Amino acid sequence: MIGRRAELRTLKGVLDDARSGRGGAVFVVGEAGIGKTRLAVEVAELAAADGMRVLRGRSSTIGPMVPFRPLSEALLGVARNHGQDLADEIGPYLPALGVLVPEWQQDTGGGFSLTVIAEAILRLLTHVSERNGCALVLDDLHDADAETLFILEYLTDNLAISRTLLIGTIRDVPSDAARIARSAAQRGSCAMLELAGLDQETVHRMAAACLDAEAAELPGTVAEQLWRTSAGNPFVVEELLREWFDDGRLVRSGGSWHLVRDLPAAVPAALVHNIAVRTEHLGEQGIEMLSAAATAGQRFPLSVVQRATAMDDRRLLSYVRAGVAAQLIVHDETEPGWYCFRHPLTAEALLAQLTPTTRGRLAARVADAIAALYPELPGEWCPLVGSLRLAAGDRFDAAALFARAGRRALMGAAADSAVTLLTKADDLLTEHLDLGFRGEVRETLVYALGEIGRFEQAFELATSFSGMATPTQVVALHVRMAWLAYLAGNYEDGIHQVSAARTAHGVAPYDEQRAAMDAVHANLLLEMPGQDNIATAEQLANQALSLAEQHGVPAITCQALQVLGIAARERDLDEAERRFEQAQQVADEHRLSLMRTHVLVRLAGHRVLSDADTSSLELARQEATRTGAITATCALDAIDTLNTVLRGDFPAAARRLPDNLDRTTRLKLSDLVRYTHATRAILAAHRGNRVDMAAAITDLEEYGGETSQEMSLCSGLARPFCSLLEEDVDRARRELDLAAETEQARPSGFHLTGQHGLRVLLDVLAGDLAPDQDLPSSAAGRMRWNRQFVHWATAVQLGRRGDPAAANRAAASALTAAEPYRMARHLGARLVTEAATADGWGDPVGWLRGAEEYFYQASVPAVASACRSLLRNHGEAVNQRRTGHESVPAELRRVGVTVREYDVFCLLAKRLGNKEIAKRLHISPKTVEKHVSSLLTKTHSASRVVLSEYATVIAR
Incomplete structure (x- = not known):
C-alpha cells in the first residue's frame, strides 16, 4: 500500500x-x-x-x-x-x-x-x-x-x-x-x-521495502533507474527488482544496495525480457509447459497442460514447482488441480515470445487436450476451444464451436454474448458451402438479436435468409420474436414481426405455422387500442385453436384460449371462466410451466373482476415465484394493488405503489408502469384528493399513456369518483360521458370505466331512465364492482314504481355486492338516500349515519357535510365533531353518541351514580341525567343497568 x-x-x-x-x-x-x-x-x-x-x-x-x-x-x-x-x-x-x-x-x-x-x-x-x-x-x-x-x-x-x-x-x-x-x-x-504511476520518491520507498531495507540503504541512482524504467508501475518495479537481483545486477555490499551492470530501458520489452530470463532456467520443456498454460488461459488445469505437452507426472510437477518458485504461477485455491498466473501480464509476455506458427500449433494441441478431457465442452471451454481452433487456422470447426456456445448463451439468458458468438460464427461461414448449417446459425442469430430488442437489425438479417434457410425457419423465427415482444409489452414490434412472418411465407403457410401466427397476433391485438381489435382477436384465436387442437400444439392452444377467455368477458363471465380453466388444464397436462403461469395470471384477474375473489391471486403468485416469472409477478402485484384501492384499504395501497412503480420502471415494463400510474390516480381520486390525482394522470401522460387503455381506466374510475366525493354529480356525469367517448374510440379489456355500473346509477337518479325502462344489461355489468351500482339503480327504479319491498331486496343485493368495497359501499348508499326517502324504502337514516362517519374519518368533508345536512332534514340529531370525537368507538359514533355522552358512558361502566359522575366531569347532576337518557335512547338499552353492562363490555 x-x-x-x-x-x-x-x-x-x-x-x-x-x-x-x-x-x-x-x-x-x-x-x-x-x-x-x-x-x-x-x-x-x-x-x-x-x-x-x-x-x-x-x-x-x-x-x-x-x-x-x-x-x-x-x-x-x-x-x-x-x-x-x-x-x-x-x-x-x-x-x-x-x-x-x-x-x-x-x-x-x-x-x-x-x-x-x-x-x-x-x-x-x-x-x-x-x-x-x-x-x-x-x-x-x-x-x-x-x-x-x-x-x-x-x-x-x-x-x-x-x-x-x-x-x-x-x-x-x-x-x-x-x-x-x-x-x-x-x-x-x-x-x-x-490510479497514477508512483512518483520517484514513492518508488524509492517501495523498492527499499521490497528489499527489506531502509530507504537510505538504496542509493537514489538505483531508485531513479527503477522509476524511469518502470514509469512508476508497481508491478514492473517488483519484476525489475526480481530480475536485477536474480541475475546479479543488484547486489548488497557495505550496508547498501548497488547496481553493477547497465540495464535496458523499454518497459514492455523489459517485462518480456524479464519473463524470458526467469523461464530460461526451466529449459525448453519448462517454457513449453508455461506457454501451453498461457494458451489455455489466465487460469488453467494441470490436466490440460499435461495432455497438451505429453509430460509425465513427475516432470510436470517439477516444472510446476519451478514456476511457483520463480513466482510466475501460483496455486488456485478455489479448485484442486488448477493454477493461475501471478499477473495477467505474465501470461501475455509468455505468449508474446511465440511466433505465429508456434502459437497456432500450440493452440491446436491445447484445443485437442481440452476436447479430450471435457468432451461436452461445458461452460467457458466451448468458446475457448473455438478461439484456439481459429488460432490454429480451422475456421469451420471454430464457427461450429462459436455457434454452439452462442446457443448455450442464448438458453442461459446471455443474449448479448450469444449475438457476439453467433456473429463470429456467421462471419466465419461466409464462404462455406454448407448452406444448411449457415442457415441454422443465421436463424439463431436473428432470434438472439430479437431477444435483446434489436428488431430492425434482426428483421434485416432475416430477409437475407434466401438461399441459406427455408421459409419455415424464417416464419418460426418471426413468430417467436412476436411472442417475446408481446411478453415485453412491445406490442407494435410484435405486430411488425407477425406481418413479417406472414410476408415471409406467403398466402398458404402450414397449418401449425398459421396457428402460431394467428395466436400471437390475437394476443397482441387485445393489448392495442382499436374499435374492432377484440372481435378480430377472437376470430384469429378461434382459427388458431382449431388448428392447434387438430395438430396437437398445446402451447398455441393455451395462447388461443386466453384470448377467447378475455373476449368472452364481453358477453358471458361463466364462459370466460371456462376458457381460462381449459387453458390451465392444457398447460397442466403438457407441463408448460411458464405458460401455466401466464394462464393463472389471466384467471386470477378474471376472478377478481367477476366476484372480487382474491384467492386465485395468491395461487398465481406462488406459481410465478416457483417459475421465476418476474413479469407475471409484477402484473399480479399491479392487479392486487388496484383491487386494494377498490376495497378501500388506502393505506395498504399507498404503501405498495412506490415499490410497484420502482420495480416496473427498473424492469422497463411500460404497460405496467402506466397501469401503476393509473392506480395512483385512482387511489388519490377515491380519497377525494384532486391535486394528487391530477399529478398521477400527468405522469401517466408523460409515460405515453395519453392514448393508452390505462387512460380509459382513469377516465372512468378516477375523475368521476373524485367529483362525486366533492358532491359534484353533474361534473361526474360529464366525465363519464368523456370516458364513454374514450372507450368507444379505443375499446379496452378494462370493464371498470363506469359505463356498466356507476353510469347506470347516475342516469337513473337523474331521471334519464324511466322507472318502467329496462336497465342496460351486459356481462361487464355483472362484475362485482359494477354490480353494486346496478343493484342500487334497480332499487331506485323499483321504489319509483311503488314497490318498496322489491326495492328493499335490490338494496340488500347492492349492499351484499358492495361488501368488499368499503368506500364505494358508503358512497352508493349516500347517493340513493334521497330517492329512498322520497319513495319510502331502505334505511336512509342508517345509511347516512354510516356514510357520515366513514367520510368524516376519511377526511372527505363534502360528503360528510352533505350527510349531516340530510340527517337534519330527517329530524335526526347530528354528531358534534368536537375534539376527541375520534376516541368514541365506531359503533357508538354510528348511533350519534357525542364526545360528552361518551365520557358519561365510560363512567357508567364503573357503576357510578349521577352525582359522582357529575363531580368527576365537573358538570351538574341534571346534565348527567340528560346524557344518560339520551344514551338509553341511542343505544336502545332497556334500563340503566343494561346500559352500564353495555358500557362495561365496550370498556373491556
Missing part, C-alpha cells in the same frame, strides 16, 4: 457509507500492474475485518468472454452459505439466479431477461448486506462480457437502496466497462478512482 494511502482512505470512507446504509459503486481505473487489484483486495480485507460480507469475482483475461463469469464466481459463495432464507427473501427472483449459480437452477420452462437477472442480483445483494453490509469486488471488468456489463450498469444505478459497495477494477484502455463507469460517474451514480 506504499503510495496508496489517500486512495485507501477514500475507499474506506465509501465502505463505511455502505455499511451505514448508503450503498454505491466505485471503480478503480489504471494501467496493467498499477495496483488496482491489490488495492481492491486490501479494501475487501478491511470489509471482512469489520464483519461485512465479501464477494469476489473476476473476468477472464485470456480467451473469449464468458457470460456472467465474474458475477457467477462472486455469487457461488452466497450459494454455499444461504439456503431457504434466500427463497423466502427474494422469492420469484431466485430462479433467475440459476443462470449464474447451478444450485439455484429450476425447470421453469423459459429464460429470463437481463433486466430480471439484474434485479434478482440487486435483491440478493440487498438481502445479503442487510445485517452488516457487503463488499462486491469485481476484477478486470475491461474483459467482462456484455451481460455482466449490463448488470453492472443496472447495479450502479440502484445500489443506493442496499448496504452494498461495488468495487470494480478496470484497465485504463478503451472498453465498454470504462465507458459505462465514466457515464455513471457523470450522472453521479458512482465514483471513479484513477
Whole structure:
C-alpha cells in the first residue's frame, strides 16, 4: 500500500457509507500492474475485518468472454452459505439466479431477461448486506462480457437502496466497462478512482521495502533507474527488482544496495525480457509447459497442460514447482488441480515470445487436450476451444464451436454474448458451402438479436435468409420474436414481426405455422387500442385453436384460449371462466410451466373482476415465484394493488405503489408502469384528493399513456369518483360521458370505466331512465364492482314504481355486492338516500349515519357535510365533531353518541351514580341525567343497568 494511502482512505470512507446504509459503486481505473487489484483486495480485507460480507469475482483475461463469469464466481459463495432464507427473501427472483449459480437452477420452462437477472442480483445483494453490509469486488471488468456489463450498469444505478459497495477494477484502455463507469460517474451514480504511476520518491520507498531495507540503504541512482524504467508501475518495479537481483545486477555490499551492470530501458520489452530470463532456467520443456498454460488461459488445469505437452507426472510437477518458485504461477485455491498466473501480464509476455506458427500449433494441441478431457465442452471451454481452433487456422470447426456456445448463451439468458458468438460464427461461414448449417446459425442469430430488442437489425438479417434457410425457419423465427415482444409489452414490434412472418411465407403457410401466427397476433391485438381489435382477436384465436387442437400444439392452444377467455368477458363471465380453466388444464397436462403461469395470471384477474375473489391471486403468485416469472409477478402485484384501492384499504395501497412503480420502471415494463400510474390516480381520486390525482394522470401522460387503455381506466374510475366525493354529480356525469367517448374510440379489456355500473346509477337518479325502462344489461355489468351500482339503480327504479319491498331486496343485493368495497359501499348508499326517502324504502337514516362517519374519518368533508345536512332534514340529531370525537368507538359514533355522552358512558361502566359522575366531569347532576337518557335512547338499552353492562363490555 506504499503510495496508496489517500486512495485507501477514500475507499474506506465509501465502505463505511455502505455499511451505514448508503450503498454505491466505485471503480478503480489504471494501467496493467498499477495496483488496482491489490488495492481492491486490501479494501475487501478491511470489509471482512469489520464483519461485512465479501464477494469476489473476476473476468477472464485470456480467451473469449464468458457470460456472467465474474458475477457467477462472486455469487457461488452466497450459494454455499444461504439456503431457504434466500427463497423466502427474494422469492420469484431466485430462479433467475440459476443462470449464474447451478444450485439455484429450476425447470421453469423459459429464460429470463437481463433486466430480471439484474434485479434478482440487486435483491440478493440487498438481502445479503442487510445485517452488516457487503463488499462486491469485481476484477478486470475491461474483459467482462456484455451481460455482466449490463448488470453492472443496472447495479450502479440502484445500489443506493442496499448496504452494498461495488468495487470494480478496470484497465485504463478503451472498453465498454470504462465507458459505462465514466457515464455513471457523470450522472453521479458512482465514483471513479484513477490510479497514477508512483512518483520517484514513492518508488524509492517501495523498492527499499521490497528489499527489506531502509530507504537510505538504496542509493537514489538505483531508485531513479527503477522509476524511469518502470514509469512508476508497481508491478514492473517488483519484476525489475526480481530480475536485477536474480541475475546479479543488484547486489548488497557495505550496508547498501548497488547496481553493477547497465540495464535496458523499454518497459514492455523489459517485462518480456524479464519473463524470458526467469523461464530460461526451466529449459525448453519448462517454457513449453508455461506457454501451453498461457494458451489455455489466465487460469488453467494441470490436466490440460499435461495432455497438451505429453509430460509425465513427475516432470510436470517439477516444472510446476519451478514456476511457483520463480513466482510466475501460483496455486488456485478455489479448485484442486488448477493454477493461475501471478499477473495477467505474465501470461501475455509468455505468449508474446511465440511466433505465429508456434502459437497456432500450440493452440491446436491445447484445443485437442481440452476436447479430450471435457468432451461436452461445458461452460467457458466451448468458446475457448473455438478461439484456439481459429488460432490454429480451422475456421469451420471454430464457427461450429462459436455457434454452439452462442446457443448455450442464448438458453442461459446471455443474449448479448450469444449475438457476439453467433456473429463470429456467421462471419466465419461466409464462404462455406454448407448452406444448411449457415442457415441454422443465421436463424439463431436473428432470434438472439430479437431477444435483446434489436428488431430492425434482426428483421434485416432475416430477409437475407434466401438461399441459406427455408421459409419455415424464417416464419418460426418471426413468430417467436412476436411472442417475446408481446411478453415485453412491445406490442407494435410484435405486430411488425407477425406481418413479417406472414410476408415471409406467403398466402398458404402450414397449418401449425398459421396457428402460431394467428395466436400471437390475437394476443397482441387485445393489448392495442382499436374499435374492432377484440372481435378480430377472437376470430384469429378461434382459427388458431382449431388448428392447434387438430395438430396437437398445446402451447398455441393455451395462447388461443386466453384470448377467447378475455373476449368472452364481453358477453358471458361463466364462459370466460371456462376458457381460462381449459387453458390451465392444457398447460397442466403438457407441463408448460411458464405458460401455466401466464394462464393463472389471466384467471386470477378474471376472478377478481367477476366476484372480487382474491384467492386465485395468491395461487398465481406462488406459481410465478416457483417459475421465476418476474413479469407475471409484477402484473399480479399491479392487479392486487388496484383491487386494494377498490376495497378501500388506502393505506395498504399507498404503501405498495412506490415499490410497484420502482420495480416496473427498473424492469422497463411500460404497460405496467402506466397501469401503476393509473392506480395512483385512482387511489388519490377515491380519497377525494384532486391535486394528487391530477399529478398521477400527468405522469401517466408523460409515460405515453395519453392514448393508452390505462387512460380509459382513469377516465372512468378516477375523475368521476373524485367529483362525486366533492358532491359534484353533474361534473361526474360529464366525465363519464368523456370516458364513454374514450372507450368507444379505443375499446379496452378494462370493464371498470363506469359505463356498466356507476353510469347506470347516475342516469337513473337523474331521471334519464324511466322507472318502467329496462336497465342496460351486459356481462361487464355483472362484475362485482359494477354490480353494486346496478343493484342500487334497480332499487331506485323499483321504489319509483311503488314497490318498496322489491326495492328493499335490490338494496340488500347492492349492499351484499358492495361488501368488499368499503368506500364505494358508503358512497352508493349516500347517493340513493334521497330517492329512498322520497319513495319510502331502505334505511336512509342508517345509511347516512354510516356514510357520515366513514367520510368524516376519511377526511372527505363534502360528503360528510352533505350527510349531516340530510340527517337534519330527517329530524335526526347530528354528531358534534368536537375534539376527541375520534376516541368514541365506531359503533357508538354510528348511533350519534357525542364526545360528552361518551365520557358519561365510560363512567357508567364503573357503576357510578349521577352525582359522582357529575363531580368527576365537573358538570351538574341534571346534565348527567340528560346524557344518560339520551344514551338509553341511542343505544336502545332497556334500563340503566343494561346500559352500564353495555358500557362495561365496550370498556373491556
